[in-house]
Amino acid sequence: MANAEQRRFEVLRAIVADYVSNQEPVGSKALVDRHNLGVSSATVRNDMAALEEEGYITQPHTSAGRIPTDKGYRLFVDRLSEVKPLSAAERRAIVQFLEGAVDLDDVLRRSVRLLAQLTRQVAVVQYPTLTSSTVRHVEVVTLTPSRLLIVLITNTGRVDQRTVDLGDVAADETVARLRDLLNGALSGHRLPDAAAKVSELPEQAPPELRDVMTRVCTVLVESLVEHPEERIVLGGTANLTRNVADFPGSLRQVLEALEEQVVVLKLLAAARNPGSVTVRIGEENEDEQMRSTSVVSIGYGSDKVLLGGMGVVGPTRMDYPGTIAAVRAVATYVGRILSGK
Structure with missing residues (x-):
């Protein structure tokens, strides 16, 4: 049974990878052709039927293809055995870009720009809490x-x-x-x-x-005293408009929600510990306007002191391994800079 479950997860992982990459529903033939699953098309079809019955994938319309559900993305993220590492060149670029900052405001502005560029999503950074x-x-x-x-x-x-x-x-x-x-x-x-x-x-x-x-x-x-109006820096909102189809409700609702300080701060509220990444997917987001998005957030600071949170907001069809790696790397370097290490 364990082997069957593992095989189904490999099928799910392949569906997630193809759908994130191509934004097209994925069929069994495509999975067999593109991925070395080691089983027949019939077995893959049976596994897809089981995954659909369990709510991990769904059929968006009458085509043969399937796409991941929020539940499917959650299982995929929870079982990520390894996060796609950043290259040495990417890490050097992050360090050089952030170390060129002249003050705190500049550090946070650069952090937002970096995260938005690395993930092609909306980036949010919270000012250090006073x-x-x-x-x-x-x-x-x-x-x-x-x-x-x-x-x-x-x-x-x-x-x-x-x-x-x-x-x-x-x-x-x-x-x-x-x-x-x-x-x-x-x-x-x-x-x-x-x-x-x-x-x-x-x-x-x-x-x-x-x-x-x-x-x-x-x-x-x-x-x-705390000045709430200064507490966040937001960047890259234009990235959300690249694929409007990723937001089946309304992209406008998402953009309006991101303009609300309280909503954005709530998104970062889960970031309690420096270095600990939290991923909220779709319906897991408290704010109804954000239910078509995923939020990858993390706390930044030193080992003992949490200074603030940062993260990215994007569609549920997201490159989770790459996004988690980018968020973690930027948070690490920002924490070191602001902690004076």
């Missing part, structure tokens, strides 16, 4: 005698700049003391904790710095 980021440094720069620039830099490379109008002239010595107090209180702390400390700083400041510190902290707290 709850897991820490303050690396606070710089205070004099713009004019009465105006300062506050630059908050996190351990993930995020840079947030705010200007502060002091209402009075601040000497260089005052600015230096201000910088020392801010870094002494905030450096190394997670952003939510730093936000709480900022509210206490004016009270703790020397009397002569209290007014300046109050103005600075009022502005600085804005840099320490």
Whole structure:
């Protein structure tokens, strides 16, 4: 029985491979001609009938061909024994492209572009969640005698700049003391904790710095709280229009759903651990508008700290082994860059 089940899975795997490649329903004769299954056409037809009865493949119309169902894709993905490895040249290209980034925003923009190009799907990358980021440094720069620039830099490379109008002239010595107090209180702390400390700083400041510190902290707290509108970068949506037939419902529904931040963040919610890939296929997606898509997602960060999620969205007719390899590789390199490794 085990041999029969394994043979049927090989037939399913061949159907998935041909349908992903050609977008045409697959018949038994084509399977025998293209794949070394080691059995007769009659046996393949019997195996296809069994697979159809079990719900792994279906007949889209009256032709002899069959296509995989969501259930069939799920079995295929669950039994992937090996993920198609990226070539050494592809890995080098990823590293060189990402290491050329100048800041966090650039890293994420490049990551999205890379994923969209490698997979030919829609790529999504979530900004590092502020709850897991820490303050690396606070710089205070004099713009004019009465105006300062506050630059908050996190351990993930995020840079947030705010200007502060002091209402009075601040000497260089005052600015230096201000910088020392801010870094002494905030450096190394997670952003939510730093936000709480900022509210206490004016009270703790020397009397002569209290007014300046109050103005600075009022502005600085804005840099320490989550900004949902900045949380994702999306790219490659035009890739979905290459094969409208892959979306039997409505491609427009999918595109509209991708414009909703909440929907996209939900797609990445399964990405809990750096390096662990999650695949949601068709009906497994919570949002009804996304039921004709598959989502391959992963967490990125260091071994111990999850910074955010990334992934790709495409039709269920997807090159799963290649897509999983690309998502995993890009996430690995982004995690290393943002973790400073």
